[in-house]
Amino acid sequence: MRPLVLTKYHFASLWNWRTSYLGRFIEPVAYLLFLTAGLRSHLSESTDGYGGFALTGLTCLLAFRASTSAMSDVANDRKWGVFAIYTLQGGSARGYLLSIVLYGGAVFLGQFVLLAGCALLVFGADAPSLSRMAVSGAFGLLLMIGWTGVGAAVGGKVQSYATRDFLVTVTSLPVVFTAPLFYPIDGTSGFLRYLASAKPLTYQVAALRDVNAFTASGSVLWAAAGITLALVLLKRADRVSRER
Amino acid sequence: MSWLITATGLTKEYRKGIAPAVADVSLAIGPGEVIAVVGHNGAGKSTLFDLLGGLSRPTRGSVELNVARQDIGWCPQREIVDWSLTVRQNIALGVELRKPGRRRTAGAVEEIAASLGLESLLARTAETLSGGELRRTQIGRAMAGDPRLMILDEPTTGLDPEGMSKVFGHLAARRADGASAIISTHETSRFSKHCTRVIALAEGQVLADLPVEEFLLSGKARTDDLWEAYMHIRQESP
Numbered sequence: 001m002r003p004l005v006l007t008k009y010h011f012a013s014l015w016n017w018r019t020s021y022l023g024r025f026i027e028p029v030a031y032l033l034f035l036t037a038g039l040r041s042h043l044s045e046s047t048d049g050y051g052g053f054a055l056t057g058l059t060c061l062l063a064f065r066a067s068t069s070a071m072s073d074v075a076n077d078r079k080w081g082v083f084a085i086y087t088l089q090g091g092s093a094r095g096y097l098l099s100i101v102l103y104g105g106a107v108f109l110g111q112f113v114l115l116a117g118c119a120l121l122v123f124g125a126d127a128p129s130l131s132r133m134a135v136s137g138a139f140g141l142l143l144m145i146g147w148t149g150v151g152a153a154v155g156g157k158v159q160s161y162a163t164r165d166f167l168v169t170v171t172s173l174p175v176v177f178t179a180p181l182f183y184p185i186d187g188t189s190g191f192l193r194y195l196a197s198a199k200p201l202t203y204q205v206a207a208l209r210d211v212n213a214f215t216a217s218g219s220v221l222w223a224a225a226g227i228t229l230a231l232v233l234l235k236r237a238d239r240v241s242r243e244r
Numbered sequence: 245m246s247w248l249i250t251a252t253g254l255t256k257e258y259r260k261g262i263a264p265a266v267a268d269v270s271l272a273i274g275p276g277e278v279i280a281v282v283g284h285n286g287a288g289k290s291t292l293f294d295l296l297g298g299l300s301r302p303t304r305g306s307v308e309l310n311v312a313r314q315d316i317g318w319c320p321q322r323e324i325v326d327w328s329l330t331v332r333q334n335i336a337l338g339v340e341l342r343k344p345g346r347r348r349t350a351g352a353v354e355e356i357a358a359s360l361g362l363e364s365l366l367a368r369t370a371e372t373l374s375g376g377e378l379r380r381t382q383i384g385r386a387m388a389g390d391p392r393l394m395i396l397d398e399p400t401t402g403l404d405p406e407g408m409s410k411v412f413g414h415l416a417a418r419r420a421d422g423a424s425a426i427i428s429t430h431e432t433s434r435f436s437k438h439c440t441r442v443i444a445l446a447e448g449q450v451l452a453d454l455p456v457e458e459f460l461l462s463g464k465a466r467t468d469d470l471w472e473a474y475m476h477i478r479q480e481s482p
Contacts, residue, residue, distance in 0.1 A: 081324030090313035
């Protein structure tokens, strides 16, 4: 029951500060409308249906961005004392994490539905089928759970706003643009391919573009690993961060 | 007496080689007690409150609760507030986490808001409040829903005299219902009329743990100010 209570207040926070949080919905739509629409004319021949290629990449982007959002949310909750209040009133780290995952999952699904609707408008006949979109959304949700766990684990160690903002900055664009989310990475320069090969996001987007039994079990394993990591670190985290 | 909370041999060391912030403190809080903790800055009051509330773990010693965690209202010295939530939501969050599924959350929020003069602020987000309003919001969160034990670390900091009266008035009403509280405050003159027992701390150790009347009589003449009595006890201690 407590995780649901806290989830409700995560949403209240989202609503109260909706102008700040609107970016979480605008960013992926902006990528779709401006970046992928621009790349489409150049890449439609080298990719087998660029609409599907881009939407899968954007699904992985949403899943990854769930980690920076979770990291920020957990860091804020530790600085503002929400994590402390929750645990000192009898709640567990597991329940707290569940509230973060439920909230993040609902936001992810909202983003995904918005993105899928825009993809239908932008790509038209080139857009993936609805059933293919549903499969992407389902596996994307598993990837998002794993990434949320990673973000929550890091958020459990962050002690200041400065560290939080630094981590968001260095992980956002560099990670996104060095993975084959919007364009194939094979024909690019060496260092880009080297960076891409070192990141889970590269393998996740490849697996999502070719869904099979391995994708299913790999996604479940990824979600479980992220959640386990978060649980271990949140249990050991300071209830409130040191920065006043 | 059936104690609500018992602390035995509490010691908190932040770094080796430096004197502990709290050293071998033992105390127990019973039903209906309102305990004032007095001491200089750095005497170990906040560390003691953090240990009692469960915010930090003791290096040695233990805290035994005879009351459910949900029945403890907690207001730390530092600002602990969700800046993105309204006053109503911040208070309701405390009530609902303490008593999940409780249907009378709205009533509990209205009741505490009326007691603390927060009615007109309920719809405002925490980021728009003044220091005193923020403090009353935190106190409201700690006191709403009628917890059996309140741990309040300097709740009156930043409050004007009217705000203090409201806090002390609500505390008296809660005590009449059998609730207990342990409080640190620099309002040592006003608070002497509201507490039942006083614990004097210096360098992390308990100098005195006495009923309030006995504590106020510990100087050459009776005083109404807990601080005067504290200073006398401190000078007399070896």
